Structure formats: structure tokens, C-alpha cells
Amino acid sequence: xxxxxxxxxxxxxxxxxxxxxVDIFAALTGFYYSKKYAMLTRRLGRPVAEQHPTSRGxxxxxxxxxxxxxxxxxxxxxxxxxxxGQLRRGRLLLSRWRCGLPSTTPAAQAGILFGNxxxxxxxxxxxxxxxxxxxxxxxxxTKLLQDRVAGRQPGILRGGSSYxxxxxxxxxxxxxxxxxxxxxxxxxxxxxxxxxxxFILNPxxxxxxxxxxxxxYASDVVQRISARLRGERRLPFQGIFPLLRxxxxxxxxxxxTFAVLMDIYRGVPAIYTTYYGFDETAHHCGLDSxxxxxxxxxxxxxxxxxxxxxxxxxxxxxxxxxxADHGQTASEPFSRRYGQTLGQFIRGCVGGGLILQEPAGDxxxxxxxxxxLIQELLGLESQVAEPVAIAARRIRELVTQRATIxxxxxxxxxxxxxxxVVKNSGSLxxxxxxxxxxxxxxxxxxxxxxxxxxxLASHPGIWLVIGMEGEHVHLFSRDGTLTLQDxxxxxxxxxxxxxxxxxxxxxxxxxxxxxxxxxxxxxxLLGRYDPESSTVVCFExxxxxxxxxxxxxxxxxxxxxxxxxxxxxxxxNARDMYAFFAQTYLQPAPDTAGDALEPVGxxxxxxxx
Numbered sequence: 001x002x003x004x005x006x007x008x009x010x011x012x013x014x015x016x017x018x019x020x021x022v023d024i025f026a027a028l029t030g031f032y033y034s035k036k037y038a039m040l041t042r043r044l045g046r047p048v049a050e051q052h053p054t055s056r057g058x059x060x061x062x063x064x065x066x067x068x069x070x071x072x073x074x075x076x077x078x079x080x081x082x083x084x085g086q087l088r089r090g091r092l093l094l095s096r097w098r099c100g101l102p103s104t105t106p107a108a109q110a111g112i113l114f115g116n117x118x119x120x121x122x123x124x125x126x127x128x129x130x131x132x133x134x135x136x137x138x139x140x141x142t143k144l145l146q147d148r149v150a151g152r153q154p155g156i157l158r159g160g161s162s163y164x165x166x167x168x169x170x171x172x173x174x175x176x177x178x179x180x181x182x183x184x185x186x187x188x189x190x191x192x193x194x195x196x197x198x199f200i201l202n203p204x205x206x207x208x209x210x211x212x213x214x215x216x217y218a219s220d221v222v223q224r225i226s227a228r229l230r231g232e233r234r235l236p237f238q239g240i241f242p243l244l245r246x247x248x249x250x251x252x253x254x255x256x257t258f259a260v261l262m263d264i265y266r267g268v269p270a271i272y273t274t275y276y277g278f279d280e281t282a283h284h285c286g287l288d289s290x291x292x293x294x295x296x297x298x299x300x301x302x303x304x305x306x307x308x309x310x311x312x313x314x315x316x317x318x319x320x321x322x323x324a325d326h327g328q329t330a331s332e333p334f335s336r337r338y339g340q341t342l343g344q345f346i347r348g349c350v351g352g353g354l355i356l357q358e359p360a361g362d363x364x365x366x367x368x369x370x371x372x373l374i375q376e377l378l379g380l381e382s383q384v385a386e387p388v389a390i391a392a393r394r395i396r397e398l399v400t401q402r403a404t405i406x407x408x409x410x411x412x413x414x415x416x417x418x419x420x421v422v423k424n425s426g427s428l429x430x431x432x433x434x435x436x437x438x439x440x441x442x443x444x445x446x447x448x449x450x451x452x453x454x455x456l457a458s459h460p461g462i463w464l465v466i467g468m469e470g471e472h473v474h475l476f477s478r479d480g481t482l483t484l485q486d487x488x489x490x491x492x493x494x495x496x497x498x499x500x501x502x503x504x505x506x507x508x509x510x511x512x513x514x515x516x517x518x519x520x521x522x523x524x525l526l527g528r529y530d531p532e533s534s535t536v537v538c539f540e541x542x543x544x545x546x547x548x549x550x551x552x553x554x555x556x557x558x559x560x561x562x563x564x565x566x567x568x569x570x571x572x573n574a575r576d577m578y579a580f581f582a583q584t585y586l587q588p589a590p591d592t593a594g595d596a597l598e599p600v601g602x603x604x605x606x607x608x609x
Contacts, residue, residue, distance in 0.1 A: 058585055059260065059310055060272040060321040062165075063299060064105060065279030065544075067327025067552035068096040070287060079293050080300040083322070083559065086307070092320070092559045095566065098503075099326040100573030101510035102428055103546045103553045105274075106136040106145060106166055108325035108574040113156055113169035113272070115578030116149040121520040122425035122547060126432045128439070128519075133421075142166050142178035156581040160270025161263050163256045169272060175259060176252070253277060257302045264306070267315030270585060274325075275299055282328050286543040322559040325574065329551030331427060331538035334461050334527065342429055342525070342539045343422040345459070349452050350420055387494040388458045391465075391476040394483075394493065395453055398443045398469050423521070424539035426547030427529075430521030440522040442467040442474055456525065461537040463550075464497060466515050466524040473515045487512040500531040500550075506572055507549055526550075 066074075071094075075084045086092045099108050104123045111117040123136050134141045146167045155170030162171035167179045174180035256273050263271050278295045285291045303322065310318045335341045340348075381392040419434035433440055435448065445467065446453060457465045457476040465476040473484040480494025487509040498504040514520060527537035529550030536553075538545040546553040558577075560566055566580050 055269065055316075056585070057160075057267070057269045057316050057318045058271070058321055058581075059264065059306065059318050060270075060323065061260075061303060061306065062109075062272070062274040063278055063322065063324050064274055064276045065282060065326060065328045065546060066296075066324040066557070067329075068094075068324075068555045068557040069552045070327065071324070071557050074293070074296045077293075079296045082300045082304040082307070086559075090562065092322070093562050095558045095560065095568040096555050097558060097568040097571040097577070098506065098554060098573065099556050100575075101507075101514045101549060102425060103326040103548065104136070104425055105279075105325050106142070108556075109166045109274075110145065110149045111574030112325070112577045112581070113165075113167050114146075114149050115153055115575050115582070117573075117575050118149065119517045119519055120145060120149075121514060121517045121524075122423065122428055122430060124423040124425050125430050125519055125521070126421045126423050128432055128434065128437050133423075134519075136166065137178070139178045139181040143180075146179040153578075153582070154586060156578065156586060157270045157272055158586065159268075160272070161259070161268050163259050163271075163273035164252065164276070165272060165274050169270075171270070171272070173263075173268075176256070253298065253302060257305060260306055261309050264309050264318065265314055269316075275302070279328070282544040283542040287328060287330055319561050319564065320559075324556035324558075326546050326556050327552040327554065328544040328546050329427070329529075329553040330533075330535045331527070331542055331545040332535065333541045333543075334537050334539050335541065337537065338461055342424065343420075346420060346422060346431065346452075346456075349455050350449055387479050388454065390493045391457045391481050392451075392454045394474070394476070394481045395442065395446050398441075398446070398474070426540060426542065426545035426553075427527035427536040427538050427550070428547035429525040429527075429539045431523040431525065433522050439468065439518075439520075442469045445522060453523070456523070461528050462525055463528045463537075464511075464524075464526040466511060466526075467522065468515060473512050475511065482508075484508060484512045500529065510549075510573070 071080070071083075074080045075087070078084075083092070087094060100111070102120070102122045104120075106123060107117045107120040110120055125134050126132070127134060134144075136142055136145070150167075150170070155168070157169030157171035160169075160171050161173040162168040162175070162177045162180070164176045165174075166177070168174040168177045171177075253275060256275070260271055260273055278292060278299065281289075281291045281295045307320055310320055338345070381389050381396065421432040421434065423430045423432070433445065433448065436444075442453065453465055453467070453476055456462055458478055460478075463477060467474050467476075471485055472490070475482040475484070475497065477497035479497050480492065482489055482496065482498075483491040489508065496504065498507050501507050515524060525539075526548045527539060529536045529548075531550070534551045536545065536548065536550050558566075558568055564580075564584060568577075568580070571577060
């Protein structure tokens with residue numbers, strides 16, 4: 001026998017031995033996992049899920065705030081070796097998609113889970129018609145939002161589990177999901193607190209959590225001291241954030257990982273969970289900091305644990321989906337750069353006595369008042385230089401066209417002229433004037449504060465000022481103005497302020513849609529975006545932010561198996577993602593094909609100041 005033939009035989013024999021070893025290891029691993037999770041399932045009182053042999057399940061892991069660019073950077077730098085290996089072996093494909101405006105978790109998750117994120121204008125907003133202050137980290141507010149967006153079509157988690165999400169996606173089991181926290185069923189049959197206590201009272205797991213928490217907190221102290229010694233302006237952690245980080249990255253991270261592993265064993269058809277540690281850390285520390293890299297490394301380890309059990313196929317075939325809801329863009333707080341918050345700046349503009357105050361009582365503008373206002377605007381035009389004068393001229397034209405207020409509109413309460421509400425969501429802000437419960441038009445705002453829109457548009461920290469006039473959406477900036485109708489430009493003066501974006505036409509459509517939401521602000525502001533440094537001015541105290549437009553915040557990612565054949569290149573908003581999940585995983589089982597989806601009722605939320 002010649003040498004090449006002998007070498008070929010040896011290779012085939014070695015390959016056979018390797019396959020046998022792998023099969024034996026898989027069998028032993030499967031046996032171990034089966035015994036371990038069977039015991040835990042019995043202690044929990046949770047039955048194995050009903051199986052449909054022809055249907056595949058999915059495990060969706062959402063990493064809050066991780067952009068497509070930042071994920072690629074983390075993989076290239078070696079911070080996420082497990083995901084890098086899955087990509088290298090072709091087990092997962094990496095796709096970029098567009099989350100739309102606002103680039104926030106509530107809008108993105110509502111779109112993904114229900115295919116509907118209408119009238120979610122930010123993370124925070126104000127509803128003038130009911131004096132409702134909405135903050136999406138509160139369970140009651142999130143429950144109200146779910147009642148608004150759900151019911152038109154089934155949630156993608158129907159019959160599945162939701163862990164640590166904002167919305168439950170019609171899941172049968174919801175743990176630490178904001179929209180379900182106030183439901184009685186959360187704590188029934190060991191589904192809530194019983195599940196938590198079973199996990200936390202495990203002695204070995206408790207010791208592990210304590211050691212990880214001490215290590216995480218000690219690392220935080222070292223990083224904070226080092227930053228101060230280096231003289232950094234941004235402090236990595238403030239107030240109680242170190243303790244919150246320990247709870248988020250260690251305790252809750254372990255709980256939700258354990259919950260996902262349990263459900264994979266049980267064969268739950270749809271599992272969706274969100275890890276928030278990276279997002280919170282990046283807000284406080286920035287995208288290029290040690291803590292953010294550490295957060296991604298820990299996430300990679302948890303993904304490896306989940307995927308290892310998924311690939312054991314103990315109950316059913318699962319697809320692993322790893323995605324982000326939005327990205328983050330490096331930012332500098334408005335207050336740090338300009339010495340005051342956005343609200344303080346607007347208060348100074350509104351309360352500066354810049355126009356003549358007419359006696360309250362006559363709620364209709366007289367010809368004299370309109371004439372006076374137009375003359376003031378003409379004077380303002382002559383005081384500012386091009387291209388800012390373009391915005392002043394356009395506002396004057398709008399006021400000239402609308403010299404009176406329609407009798408059909410709610411009267412303006414001029415006694416509340418200075419009652420202004422500012423709601424910030426990263427580099428996005430909604431401004432509300434409480435002189436009326438209805439949304440104010442640009443001409444009405446200018447009648448109250450003639451130079452406010454121009455002053456805002458000319459501020460170096462503000463990129464866009466957006467308002468409505470009838471069916472038209474108006475965009476004002478330092479460089480030029482745009483008038484939109486149905487997402488298309490109908491008139492323009494000066495430079496297009498969106499030309500600095502890679503996809504300006506997409507941004508126009510998203511701005512027009514968001515501006516048309518019933519509860520968007522009378523004015524919508526976007527912080528200044530610098531395309532050269534890929535940074536934005538943020539209206540919150542954050543060093544990486546999202547909510548508006550510009551940079552990586554617009555582009556999250558999706559890791560998915562190649563066999564799905566998903567083409568996400570045409571996804572323009574998170575609600576477009578719903579169709580991919582629904583068409584792949586919401587195929588009705590034979591015995592449930594005739595079931596109808598029960599409509600979800602409207603929620604009630606007490607007004608808060």
C-alpha cells in the first residue's frame with residue numbers, strides 16, 4: 001500500500017473517531033441536561049410544552065442598544081468570541097436593518113412583537129388631551145401602550161415566553177415584563193416569585209452570584225477612581241448606578257438566562273428576552289469604555305450557554321436569533337456643552353418678553369394683531385444672516401397665510417402661555433405648549449412666541465426643529481428649510497439639512513410619520529449631528545444615546561440562521577420586522593387553525609403631573 005493511500009485511511013479513521021467522540025459527548029451532555037432540567041421543571045410545577053412536530057421554535061435574544069457597527073467592532077476586537085465563531089462557521093448570518101424614528105426600545109419592541117408602533121413618539125412624551133405624562137419605564141404606562149398597539153394581529157410570542165421585555169407579545173408566560181407586572185396571573189402557579197425564589201435559593205448559584213457581584217462592584221470602583229485620576233470630564237458612574245449595574249449585569253442577567261434555558265428544555269415554541277446591561281452602561285460610560293466591553297463579553301458567555309442547550313435538541317428544533325432594537329451614537333450632553341438644559345434654554349426664550357403681550361380675553365387674532373406680528377417677523381428676518389433668515393421668512397409666510405384661528409379649534413388659554421412641557425428621549429425632544437389641549441400649528445406657536453422657532457433652529461446644539469401646519473410638515477434648520485407632504489418634499493429653501501445622512505429619503509419618511517403622531521410635540525427637536533465624528537448632541541446626561549437620527553443609533557443588527565433566507569435590506573422600521581417572525585413562526589397548528597384572536601381592551605392610566 002503506497003503512502004498516500006495509507007494517509008487517506010488514517011485521516012478517515014481519525015475523522016470516524018472524532019465523530020464517535022462527538023456523538024458520545026453529545027449523548028452524555030443531552031442525558032445530563034435532560035436529568036437536570038427535568039428535576040427543575042418538576043420542582044417548578046411547569047409542564048413540558050405541547051409539541052407540534054412540523055413547527056420550529058425560536059429563541060430571540062435582544063441586546064438593547066447594540067448597533068450593527070458596534071457589534072462588528074466588538075467581534076473584530078475579540079470581545080464576543082462565541083458569536084464570532086458562529087459567524088465564521090456559517091451558522092449565523094449578520095444583517096443590518098433600520099429601526100426607524102424614534103430609535104427607542106418601546107417603539108422598536110412594539111413594532112417587532114406586534115407589528116404596530118403607531119403613536120409611540122419617544123421614550124417620554126406628554127399627552128395634552130389628558131394631561132398624561134408618559135415614561136416607558138413605568139409598568140402602568142407600558143401596559144397602556146400595549147393595549148393600544150396589540151389586538152390588530154397576533155403577537156409573535158403567542159403560546160411562548162417573555163422575559164425582561166417591555167411588552168409581552170401575547171406570551172403565555174411573562175416574567176419581569178413591564179406590560180405584565182401589574183397582572184394577577186404573573187405570580188400564579190410559581191410563575192413569578194416562586195420561580196425567582198427557586199432560582200435564588202440554590203446555594204451554589206447564590207455563591208456564584210455573590211462572587212460575581214463583588215467582582216463587578218470592585219471593578220466599578222477601580223474604573224471610577226482611574227477616570228478621576230486621568231481627569232476625564234465624564235465620570236463613568238454616578239449616584240447609585242454601580243449598584244444598578246450589578247443588579248442588571250449579574251443578578252438579572254443570570255435569572256433571565258436560567259429562565260430561557262428552562263424553557264428550551266420544556267419546548268416552549270417562542271422565547272424572547274432582552275439584556276439591558278450594555279445599553280445602560282454605554283449611556284453612562286460611552287461606547288469605547290472598559291465597562292461596555294466587559295458587558296459585551298459577559299453577554300457573549302450567556303449566549304454560548306443558551307446556544308449550547310439549544311443545539312442539544314432536547315425537546316424541539318429551535319432557531320437562534322440575536323438582535324438589537326436600536327443602536328447608540330456617541331454623544332455629548334446639551335447641558336455640558338452649553339451650560340443649561342434644553343428646558344432651561346426654552347424657558348429663557350419663552351419668558352424673555354420678546355413680543356408685546358395683548359390682554360387676555362379675545363381669543364381671536366384681530367387684523368391689527370396679525371399685522372403687528374408680521375412686522376415683528378420682518379424685523380427678525382433683517383436681524384439674522386442667511387441661511388437662518390430662510391427659516392424666519394418661511395415662518396412669516398405661514399403666519400401671513402393663517403391670520404386667524406378657526407372657530408372649530410379649541411380656544412387658546414393665554415393664561416397658560418408660559419406653561420411649557422419638555423420631554424427628552426436622548427437626542428430627540430418633544431415640546432408642548434399648554435395654551436391648548438390641541439396640537440399647535442407653527443403659525444399659532446409663532447403668534448405666541450414670534451422668534452422661538454428661529455432661535456431654536458439657529459442654536460448650534462439643535463439640528464432640526466419640526467412642526468405642523470395643516471397637512472404639511474415643516475423642518476427648520478440653520479442651513480435651510482423643507483416642507484413635506486406625505487413624506488415627500490414639496491418645497492425647499494437653502495440646503496437640505498438631511499443630506500449629511502446616508503439615507504436622507506428614508507429619514508424624511510420617518511420624520512413625516514413621527515411628526516404626524518397624535519401625541520408628538522407641538523415642536524419636535526433633534527440634537528445636532530456631526531457626520532464627521534459620528535456624534536450627536538444629547539438632551540439627556542448621556543455619553544452614548546439614541547432616540548433621534550444620525551449615526552449608529554439608526555442601524556441595529558440581526559443574527560439569524562442562513563436557512564431562513566431573510567432579506568432585511570428593505571426593512572425601514574421595526575414594525576417591518578414583524579412579518580418575518582409571523583410568516584416563519586406563526587403558522588397555525590391544525591387543531592388551532594380556526595381559533596380567533598381575542599381583541600385587547602383599552603387601558604386606563606391615571607394622569608400624573
